[in-house]
Amino acid sequence: MTESSVHPALWPAPHASGAVDATVTVPGSKSVTNRALVLAALSSEPGWLRRPLRSRDTLLMADALRAMGVGIEETVSSSSSVAGGPDGSGEAWRVIPAGLHGPVTIDVGNAGTVMRFLPPVAALADGPVHFDGDPRSYERPLNGVIDALRVLGARIDDDGRGSLPMTVHGVGALDGGPVAIDASSSSQFVSALLLSAPRFNQGVEVRHTGARLPSMPHIRMTVDMLRAVGAQVDEPETGGEPNVWRVSHSALLGRDLTIEPDLSNAQPFLAAALVTGGRVTVPDWPLSTTQPGDALRDIFTAMGGSCELTEHGLTFTGSGRIHGIDVDLGEVGELTPGIAAVAALAASPSTLSGVAHLRLHETDRLAALTKEINELGGDVTETADGLHIRPRPLHGGTFHTYDDHRMATAGSIIGLAVPGVEIENVATTAKTLPDFPQMWTRMLGV
Known part of the structure; x- marks a missing residue:
């Protein structure tokens, strides 16, 4: 009997069998x-x-x-x-x-x-x-x-x-x-x-x-x-x-x-392109916006991808290799969980700073990310205002979400590259991203 059959709240995060190639329409901000x-x-x-x-x-x-x-x-x-x-x-x-x-x-x-x-x-x-x-x-x-x-x-x-x-x-x-x-x-x-x-x-x-x-x-x-x-x-x-x-x-x-598409909610899908060396297009990405999620274009490019923004949307392409990053996320703190997940799969260390305030979000996101990534075999250290992440080979296990939608999507990103990751209470993504599990599996062609 599998763990997820004992605990129906556990969602087996799909493991990518190859490079993703998908168009993902993201709901409004x-x-x-x-x-x-x-x-x-x-x-x-x-x-x-x-x-x-x-x-x-x-x-x-x-x-x-x-x-x-x-x-x-x-x-x-x-x-x-x-x-x-x-x-x-x-x-x-x-x-x-x-x-x-x-x-x-x-x-x-x-x-x-x-x-x-x-x-x-x-x-x-x-x-x-x-x-x-x-x-x-x-x-x-x-x-x-x-x-x-x-x-x-x-x-x-x-x-x-x-x-x-x-x-x-x-x-x-x-x-x-x-x-x-x-x-x-x-x-x-x-x-x-x-x-x-x-x-x-x-x-x-x-x-x-x-x-x-x-x-x-x-x-x-x-x-x-x-x-x-x-x-x-x-x-x-x-x-x-x-x-x-x-x-x-x-x-x-x-x-x-x-209403513009929610660019922060586009993060896990762009991360999928980076993690799998694939390509994801998000239609209607605005050419000019105040949304913090627009910073993903620069951050994920620095981590090993490339992007093309046109009047039709954004296409992000992974290179097949993930670089670590030293970045101040003070202005875009909500992106931290997804960036931490990608950093845990990188080829070099990362330091994420400027986000002490995340301890007061839906959960203490710094403590939660440290605990959950480390329990999958990672090496994450909490700092005064962020995280230091040293990549290690990860293994499967339960990724707890603490009723935090961005923890659920962060665990799903890791699951793309690590077999056997199960997300506890993936339904918490309904807070801002309805139908996330269905969108995720459609992207993967499952």
Whole structure:
């Protein structure tokens, strides 16, 4: 009897028998979808989101906004026969703003965007909004948002924890104004305040006072999306004061937005080309984007591949040899698990730095990667702000995911080159990448 027949939650990661050659259509970006939902909900007129991501995190966001009174209608065009198909083509969500209200209880799951972006929205509601979620959500920091909202005029009950569960007592408006926060543990603290700021009576001035701010591309994404719906934003990137963002009070416009493919979720498929010496094409890869996943073009090329970006998409080709890399991932930390998996299969050591904040993500990703790769025979050492990876011959075994979608895809990458790897709870990939197991096996022609 096999282990996976005893433990149905174990998924045998497919082992590649040769070089992959596939076209993989990646669903829409979670980061863009959830920001777009918040902005559309706060707009002065209805808007459209086309090709949105349908995943646990985005459906939690949509359900939370609906609970507070926002209308979100899901439609499918005649060209798409299945709602929420793997590429989302033909699907659109019509978002109809309405007066926000409580009392209501919101389930955030373990979605950082939901637990951090929605408390400022709840402060604009008329009535109490209670936030709860998965057990891990209680361990993830929210103090940056909670403390800032109190300074800006909100009343919040969290029993002094600085984390979930908590209740925001909305009174229909929020004063806003200047606030200083330490967002070194999550750039989402800054984005959370900026997204709702146009609806604050005085707008907002957010000043980051802590150490290095991680994941700056996500803040740039927030700023670009705010401007696209008519907000006035002063930021460091355009000559503003360093570490200070100012958003003026204004009405937001309803827009018709097509969601980009999620480039971070393209990572395992590009990694498959690198690991197997094959070729993978991702259609509709944007020529210009604020998504952190776009950095994969440079990172994976440095690790031994090559890429061609055209108006039709990105084609990545592996050379058959994987090089180690010394790279600062501070701006693109979410890519760390997949890069670590590839590095464990390389011909030379790698050092991944700038990602101490990953200890506060869906799980402690640095500790989890170290433990799981080492239990397959690897040699990974945790550093103060990252990982040092010395390649070793790996063997099969169980790769635990800790309910973290990027751990599941990292283990799947290793399984391409190492027979006998079984992924515990691969279903956790539904957080941001629905149908990942089916997409993975289709890529391999299984």
